[in-house]
Amino acid sequence: MDLAFNIKKSYGEFRIDVSLSLNEDLLVLFGPSGAGKTLILKMISGIVRPDEGSVTIGSEKVFDSASGIETPIRDRKIGYLFQDYALFPHMTVFENIAYGVNAKQGGRDAKVRELIALTRLTGLESRYPRELSGGQKQRCALARTLASEPRVLLLDEPFSALDYQVREKLRADLLRIHDAYPITTILVTHDLEEAFMLGRRIAVVNNGRIEQAGLREDVFYRPATRDVARFIGTRNIFTGTVAGLGDGQVVITNADLGVIKAFVPEGSGLHIGAEVSFCIRPEEILVIRPDKVLDSRVQDNIIEGEIISATGKGSTQSLFLKVGSGDTLLKVELPNFVVRKLSLAIGRVIRVSLKRENIWVINR
Amino acid sequence: MDLFPLYLTIKVSFAATVFTVAFGLVIAWVMAKREFFGKAVLDIVIMQPLVIPPTVLGYYLLGAFGRSSFLGRFLEDAFGLQIVFTWKGAVIASFISSLPLFVKPARAALEGVGSELEDAARLLGKTELQVIKDITLPLAWRGIAAGAVMAFARATGEFGATLMVAGNIPGLTQTLPIAIYDAVQAGDAHSANILVGVITLFSFIVLYIAGRFTKGRF
Numbered sequence: 001m002d003l004a005f006n007i008k009k010s011y012g013e014f015r016i017d018v019s020l021s022l023n024e025d026l027l028v029l030f031g032p033s034g035a036g037k038t039l040i041l042k043m044i045s046g047i048v049r050p051d052e053g054s055v056t057i058g059s060e061k062v063f064d065s066a067s068g069i070e071t072p073i074r075d076r077k078i079g080y081l082f083q084d085y086a087l088f089p090h091m092t093v094f095e096n097i098a099y100g101v102n103a104k105q106g107g108r109d110a111k112v113r114e115l116i117a118l119t120r121l122t123g124l125e126s127r128y129p130r131e132l133s134g135g136q137k138q139r140c141a142l143a144r145t146l147a148s149e150p151r152v153l154l155l156d157e158p159f160s161a162l163d164y165q166v167r168e169k170l171r172a173d174l175l176r177i178h179d180a181y182p183i184t185t186i187l188v189t190h191d192l193e194e195a196f197m198l199g200r201r202i203a204v205v206n207n208g209r210i211e212q213a214g215l216r217e218d219v220f221y222r223p224a225t226r227d228v229a230r231f232i233g234t235r236n237i238f239t240g241t242v243a244g245l246g247d248g249q250v251v252i253t254n255a256d257l258g259v260i261k262a263f264v265p266e267g268s269g270l271h272i273g274a275e276v277s278f279c280i281r282p283e284e285i286l287v288i289r290p291d292k293v294l295d296s297r298v299q300d301n302i303i304e305g306e307i308i309s310a311t312g313k314g315s316t317q318s319l320f321l322k323v324g325s326g327d328t329l330l331k332v333e334l335p336n337f338v339v340r341k342l343s344l345a346i347g348r349v350i351r352v353s354l355k356r357e358n359i360w361v362i363n364r
Numbered sequence: 365m366d367l368f369p370l371y372l373t374i375k376v377s378f379a380a381t382v383f384t385v386a387f388g389l390v391i392a393w394v395m396a397k398r399e400f401f402g403k404a405v406l407d408i409v410i411m412q413p414l415v416i417p418p419t420v421l422g423y424y425l426l427g428a429f430g431r432s433s434f435l436g437r438f439l440e441d442a443f444g445l446q447i448v449f450t451w452k453g454a455v456i457a458s459f460i461s462s463l464p465l466f467v468k469p470a471r472a473a474l475e476g477v478g479s480e481l482e483d484a485a486r487l488l489g490k491t492e493l494q495v496i497k498d499i500t501l502p503l504a505w506r507g508i509a510a511g512a513v514m515a516f517a518r519a520t521g522e523f524g525a526t527l528m529v530a531g532n533i534p535g536l537t538q539t540l541p542i543a544i545y546d547a548v549q550a551g552d553a554h555s556a557n558i559l560v561g562v563i564t565l566f567s568f569i570v571l572y573i574a575g576r577f578t579k580g581r582f
Contacts, residue, residue: 045487047483072486073483073486073487074486074487074488074489074490074491075489076487077489078487079487080483080484080487082480082484084480086478086480086481086483086484088481088484088485088499088503089503090502090503099485099488099498100488102489144488145487145488147488148487148488148489
């Protein structure tokens with residue numbers, strides 16, 4: 001079922017103004033805490049009333065401030081998974097899920113059992129929520145929501161209260177369940193990894209607005225604004241001045257990095273002298289072996305810097321290079337074996353290459 | 365020894381508690397779940413009987429239900445209902461003075477059922493009535509029950525307002541606390557001791573039961 005909304009609400013200084021439409025897919029609403037993500041879900045579901053705008057599910061308007069339509073929550077057929085699950089404490093797992101099944105439908109018990117199997121809760125039917133682990137609670141809440149046969153599924157930070165290992169498994173579960181029940185789904189998260197893993201489409205929310213919405217690859221590799229670049233974990237964001245343009249390329253000068261060449265799409269609206277931001281993901285920076293003789297193809301964007309810190313994160317290491325005379329730091333992420341092989345230790349001066357095709361220029 | 369005051373007290377207290385729970389539940393629900401203009405004032409009005417002297421409360425009730433009042437005349441003309449100086453007056457006095465003792469814990473219990481749980485039920489397609497029946501009341505009933513027990517206890521001990529509205533007519537409107545007062549005035553220490561003993565024991569049991577409810581032992 002298609003879902004489209006265009007809603008506004010003010011809380012004093014804080015304003016939410018978002019519009020988006022999606023179809024039978026999973027969209028991740030990603031953004032920092034306090035960006036208004038949960039409120040957007042609450043307005044779509046009817047828990048919170050927007051000041052103005054409209055919410056459309058399929059061809060039915062469930063909210064429209066212009067024509068005064070406001071369908072009660074119970075008639076919207078929206079599934080909502082609360083951040084802390086909101087399981088009914090006085091009902092067992094079975095009763096919680098059964099409460100979601102519409103009483104008019106036959107075969108209630110069979111349906112509950114099917115959902116219990118789907119969400120791996122078999123054997124826990126007669127337990128109360130307080131006797132469940134975090135992951136079990138989450139799956140029970142999801143089963144209860146699915147039991148009501150929602151047209152749209154809204155998931156509010158479904159994994160935030162869980163351990164790291166449990167999270168991994170439950171994300172896979174969620175994708176499996178979404179395949180079994182392909183319902184239009186919005187998942188809210190502030191976890192970058194989760195956004196990347198779950199969302200084929202991602203909308204980045206900041207300060208009550210959608211900064212960018214699109215396919216995962218577009219958002220992650222081609223951020224539209226500096227803020228988006230920051231939220232999606234791009235650590236190397238620099239500013240510079242456009243010194244040259246032509247042939248789909250741009251030359252940018254930056255005090256510490258020197259002259260940087262990058263590709264830009266046609267019609268980017270850049271002009272010589274303009275201030276621009278540009279960024280490169282830490283994992284896409286290449287380290288040049290000290291003994292290597294450079295051929296002309298990689299001679300662009302060669303940067304020399306001193307390693308001032310190195311921190312391990314599982315299978316990779318993050319190195320920070322101090323570049324130029326200012327306080328510019330370049331973050332480089334490398335697999336551990338590369339760090340070992342090249343003996344990249346703090347204090348060493350190394351050269352890295354920022355390949356043109358890996359640099360993304362933000363004209364805002 | 366005349367057991368009529370004990371019988372009347374139980375009858376009046378039961379009747380008053382029925383009113384208290386019926387009206388009090390609606391008031392507690394509205395106070396817990398709705399925002400409206402004048403909510404703070406309504407809260408103060410309901411809590412008044414806790415702090416104003418019972419005689420003042422009785423005076424108000426006399427004014428409201430007496431024959432010279434509109435309400436009193438209307439009840440008598442339309443239903444033949446006499447409130448003042450009858451046991452029904454005692455019921456109303458007990459009802460009003462025990463209302464805050466019920467509303468306070470009942471409201472807290474209803475507020476304790478988070479709006480998220482109620483919203484979760486609404487999202488599953490449940491009507492407001494179903495939400496109250498299936499979610500709110502089952503989760504709040506302990507607090508409500510404790511409040512009802514407290515209200516009943518308060519009703520059995522009602523003295524001042526009852527005396528003002530229902531009077532002290534032996535065999536007709538004389539409740540236990542008033543009978544104790546009468547016995548002491550008349551120098552009947554024997555009767556007073558027995559009645560005092562009964563009411564003390566009763567209050568003890570009631571507080572014990574209310575405590576069990578709130579601690580979840582039922």
